[in-house]
Amino acid sequence: MLKNIRTVFVLLFICGIAYPLLMTMLAQVIMPVKAEGSLIKNESGEIIGSEMIGQSFKDPGYFHGRISSINYDAAVSGAPNYSPSNKEMIERTLNDIEEFLNENPTVDKADVPSDLMTNSASGLDPNVSPQGAIVQVPRIANERGLSEKSLYNLVDEYTESRSFGLFGEPRINVLKLNIALDELE
Structure with missing residues (x-):
């Protein structure tokens, strides 16, 4: 029973925290504009849309x-x-x-x-x-x-x-x- 609980928490950490963070960081490095929503800004930096x-x-x-x-x-x-x-x-x-x-x-x-x-x-x-x-x-x-x-x-x-x-x-x-x-x- 304890082994099953540990397995759940390990998988929860890997799939629920580590993997999403890794993918977010990779997206920010590889394609930062798209990762931020492909925002279009005017000259003063104000967001107009996406x-x-x-x-x-x-x-x-x-x-x-x-x-x-x-x-x-x-x-x-x-x-x-x-x-x-x-x-x-x-x-x-x-x-x-x-x-x-x-x-x-x-x-x-x-x-x-x-x-x-x-x-x-x-x-x-x-x-x-x-x-x-x-x-x-x-x-x-x-x-x-x-x-x-x-x-x-x-x-x-x-x-x-x-x-x-x-x-x-x-x-x-x-x-x-x-x-x-x-x-x-």
């Missing part, structure tokens, strides 16, 4: 990200598991498309990128497709008085390619793009 967590941008002068059913609340990550035939999901999607078309009158209904109308699995995706940013350019140019060409160049500059040239799709981090957008003015 590269890994999407934010809500409602102002028409900014690029908008994906829809989040959890309002970008990282404490409750997740998305509803509605089927494509779910009545509530269909209504929400149709309403979101109408709202998007009202904000972006130069876009045809058939050209609305699906990533702007759908949740990610976590509800926190910080990225949109390049097309998702491109269709918003006329609205932002009009709101900010900037040339569309300068905004298209900005979208090109902030488009990230597939990871390792193989995984995922080209994408744009909306927070980084909007920070760069503010710096244009």
Whole structure:
């Protein structure tokens, strides 16, 4: 019996204390920015957000990200598991498309990128497709008085390619793009 109790405490120490501390220290040494949450700070060192967590941008002068059913609340990550035939999901999607078309009158209904109308699995995706940013350019140019060409160049500059040239799709981090957008003015 005493041997079993010692074994439990040894394993508790190894698995519950030593291993997590070792992994945390290794992460801090190998990839300190990611270990700290990939935080984006302004010139004065104030935290603006994280590269890994999407934010809500409602102002028409900014690029908008994906829809989040959890309002970008990282404490409750997740998305509803509605089927494509779910009545509530269909209504929400149709309403979101109408709202998007009202904000972006130069876009045809058939050209609305699906990533702007759908949740990610976590509800926190910080990225949109390049097309998702491109269709918003006329609205932002009009709101900010900037040339569309300068905004298209900005979208090109902030488009990230597939990871390792193989995984995922080209994408744009909306927070980084909007920070760069503010710096244009």
